[in-house]
Amino acid sequence: MAKNRQGARALRFAGAPRIAGHASIVGKKEGEGPLCGTFDRVAQDDDRFGQDSWEKAESELQKECIELAATRAGCKVGDLDCILAGDLLNQCIGSTFASVASNAPYLGLYGACSTMAESLLLGALLVDGGYADRIVAAASSHFCSAERQYRFPLAYGGQRTPTAQWTATAAGAAVVTSDPAGGDVMVTGGAIGQMVDMGVTDAANMGAAMAPAAYRTLHDFWRDTGTKPTDYDMVVTGDLARVGGDLLVELFRRDGVDITPVYSDCGTMLFAPEQDAHAGGSGCGCSACVLCGHLLHEMHEKRLKRILFAGTGAMMSPISVQQGQSIAGVCHAVVLERVM
């Protein structure tokens, strides 16, 4: 069996690549939420980031975030061996135009809201496997570009159901290095998840569509690694939000496993209930900014030593929903550990 695998699906990064630098940038609403103070930058006034379209604003947001992460890692973007990035926009143009002038090798990814976990996992693998010295993993989303692409033009003032999630205007980026002295947080393992389709067809209830995939990935990961939820200081999905998070807790409860002592969700953490974000945050940028803001800060501060970051994505498009296809979920997991 593959030497860096444990059991059927868990991956092990024996070289323990380090997080050398990270950054998070968010929109105004996100900056007013419970995690304010954990982000590197918050948009002022509007969320245009100086651009004349929402799509360009998203690219600018991701670009600034990658640049800041690189700076924190003591390098320039052009020095990186690879940029691994993705977003929700058609043909992933948010990430394309964020890195088009980077002068660095680029891998485009699509994992819906699981993209930050996918990029971090693949990036760590490139470094751990000896194919790269230093990469950046990034993801972004923008409420205004997502809303008009997936739902309605903003000016329509479309109504939202209680199960709906609010696409975060946010980006996160993390530089992963092979340098053992490169940082105090290591990427030590993870798992690539499979899609799970339980027949959910309500695009306003993506938490329900993604929870079974999160259950599957976490269940298999704990089985393969011989660990249990409480072996981690935090098991954090991103983003099941309140509806999907409750479902995940219930799915494990049926197995007699109580994940509540360690369980959190990025979409639930990002917005306060009074912020009218309904079930909570979503979008590639949501788990990206919570990881690269709040969670990594908590690790640096030694309040978290070992976390299991499980990015969840709803695999669908407006066309697939219109054609009656159900919404599958996918979940990729990454283990982050603080150097003792």
Add this chain to the structure above:
Amino acid sequence: MAKNRQGARALRFAGAPRIAGHASIVGKKEGEGPLCGTFDRVAQDDDRFGQDSWEKAESELQKECIELAATRAGCKVGDLDCILAGDLLNQCIGSTFASVASNAPYLGLYGACSTMAESLLLGALLVDGGYADRIVAAASSHFCSAERQYRFPLAYGGQRTPTAQWTATAAGAAVVTSDPAGGDVMVTGGAIGQMVDMGVTDAANMGAAMAPAAYRTLHDFWRDTGTKPTDYDMVVTGDLARVGGDLLVELFRRDGVDITPVYSDCGTMLFAPEQDAHAGGSGCGCSACVLCGHLLHEMHEKRLKRILFAGTGAMMSPISVQQGQSIAGVCHAVVLERVM
């Protein structure tokens, strides 16, 4: 420096993962072209593959192709450690619904028409690095789903310019294994490319947008590995087609390098001039079906021993073009060698 890298950007797969099985399935027009006879299946009558929408047809096409490649590799899709796939559709739903019921870990990729090279490169890396025993790399496109998404509904009968390429209805899939006895073709190296933007804004001339990226990746790869074009039996881009291919030849000619003795392009090979495909084929499925059909067959037959497969993608969306953004190219390279 990273142990599996050569020079600044070339990757080396010391374990030489093998192609254990591969498959190609194409539409009717592609099956009538110069490469007829090299594909495993050709659609009969229409290109619907038994489905009621073009998007579902594309998913079915990719799904059948992955299943056939797995069968050729002596396994079932559910036995694979990972499916790495991508396509051109919004939110990559072609690949999503091809693998939603696969029961195998899934990584979604977006590299436009470079996707087959991206998936094969990352898949080989997963295997070579010891993270997977057996993966499948796949990509697809469908003329009818692409045409209505990127350009006009088919029924409009839109006119095409001479520089335009024809999106292939095609899929290709290759299973990569760590088993040294697993096949007679090895994946021995490659390179992740950077985006190159030369300011092309004509979405009907993507060959011109991609040629500089192909030049950059190939130029750097030959520099890093100390090899030259004629060290390969074939250097094959996918898909610059006739316009972009001529530009690539010219770019190297300015350096005093003549690539013409070994140079080919998948988009140029797929259609004959009289098939009215203008500059040639394109779409993720074009280079995927030519690689997994014609090229790998030529390697099995010992007519090709060492090829450099350079997938090229045009990074854009209809929205980015409408917003005046230029079209960047990207090119990822993979070296395939026959076991002596």
